Amino acid sequence: MSTSPFDFTGRHLFVAGGSSGINFGIAQAFARAGARVSLISRSADKVATAAAQLQALGIEALGIAADVRQPEAVERALGEAHGRFGPIDVLVSGAAGNFLAHALDMSPNAFKTVVDIDLLGSFNVARLAHAHLRKPGASIIQISAGQSFTPTPYQAHVCAAKAGVDMLTRVLAAEWGAEGIRINSIVPGPIADTEGIRRLAPTQQTLDDMALRVPLKRMGRVEDIARMALFLASDWGAYITGALIPVDGGLALTGPRDFSAAAAASSKAHA
Numbered sequence: 001m002s003t004s005p006f007d008f009t010g011r012h013l014f015v016a017g018g019s020s021g022i023n024f025g026i027a028q029a030f031a032r033a034g035a036r037v038s039l040i041s042r043s044a045d046k047v048a049t050a051a052a053q054l055q056a057l058g059i060e061a062l063g064i065a066a067d068v069r070q071p072e073a074v075e076r077a078l079g080e081a082h083g084r085f086g087p088i089d090v091l092v093s094g095a096a097g098n099f100l101a102h103a104l105d106m107s108p109n110a111f112k113t114v115v116d117i118d119l120l121g122s123f124n125v126a127r128l129a130h131a132h133l134r135k136p137g138a139s140i141i142q143i144s145a146g147q148s149f150t151p152t153p154y155q156a157h158v159c160a161a162k163a164g165v166d167m168l169t170r171v172l173a174a175e176w177g178a179e180g181i182r183i184n185s186i187v188p189g190p191i192a193d194t195e196g197i198r199r200l201a202p203t204q205q206t207l208d209d210m211a212l213r214v215p216l217k218r219m220g221r222v223e224d225i226a227r228m229a230l231f232l233a234s235d236w237g238a239y240i241t242g243a244l245i246p247v248d249g250g251l252a253l254t255g256p257r258d259f260s261a262a263a264a265a266s267s268k269a270h271a
């Protein structure tokens, strides 16, 4: 009898930005599949609570406070995680920030902040993790967004950053493939009950409008993304690298979105 391709018993998953939302959902899915999990995020409390929730599933988990914009902190965290659980088999890189703002209302620092977290942060994580990856065999999964393909008003920073993330995926796939390292981007659609959606659809009306825009006529679920991550990291994904994979109910087939109503309604609107 063959073992399940989705049995990750004893494998080491490292998640950057892993303390909440989609990335934490991915961590939970791998934990249920037997993996040992290391998480990093900025908030020490948040990441410790998340690690404790994984330990309650009966697996080993570690939560370390580190900001992906600070290479020394990322390096320290990777070293600690490697020392504890061995080489990293699966690296999920999904730390990100977002807010709705018209480009003319974005200061240079506002634009730079999102680019620094999403793009430079992904570069820091992948580059510094390289020394800690299992070679051959490691799988890197970047968490992108539809803004990477779709020019989206009020999202100039995220569009630029995630397009960069996806190009980084393709370049590193070409550079690191010979070492047996695969790297792919998952491109989620709108995922219910996440901070990302709370920021982009702050009212019931904007949420309903968003779900209706999706060809499959529903919001995504965290499990939709977690299942793709399990697939990509498994042997069933062994010949996939440099791919940008929408898991979005078909949203990429539609045109640019209009966030002006959401921006107007957003309680987080910046003065």
Ligand code: HXC
Binding pocket: 096, 097, 098, 099, 100, 101, 105, 106, 107, 108, 109, 110, 111, 113, 114, 145, 158, 189, 190, 191, 195, 196, 197, 199, 200, 268, 269, 270
């Ligand atoms: C205009 C804004 C702003 C807003 C912040 N800024 N919010 N500008 N409109 N609504 C500006 C600030 O004034 C400042 O510029 C600069 O951005 C940095 O702000 P800080 O608060 O100092 O940054 P920091 O503490 O590093 O926090 C980063 C953050 C924050 C991105 C601003 O929101 C955050 O920590 N987010 C993490 C959680 C998150 O966003 N999750 C959703 C991910 S979803 P000045 O010039 O004043 O110094 C996602 C998109 C996916 O990524 C798509 C979903 C469909």
Ligand code: NAP
Binding pocket: 016, 017, 018, 019, 020, 021, 022, 023, 040, 041, 042, 043, 044, 046, 047, 066, 067, 068, 069, 093, 094, 095, 096, 097, 117, 121, 143, 144, 145, 146, 187, 188, 189, 190, 191, 192, 194, 195, 196, 197
């Ligand atoms: P979320 O819960 O806010 O997740 C972001 C995570 O990143 C948190 O754990 C956060 O924890 C961490 N983080 C933020 N800045 C960081 C930094 N500088 N260094 C280290 N960690 C940092 O949001 P989400 O909506 O689930 O989004 C998760 C990922 O999915 C993101 O990459 C996002 O772009 C992508 N995505 C989301 C959607 C959606 O519908 N939600 C759609 C498309 C793509 P701390 O606050 O503790 O740092």
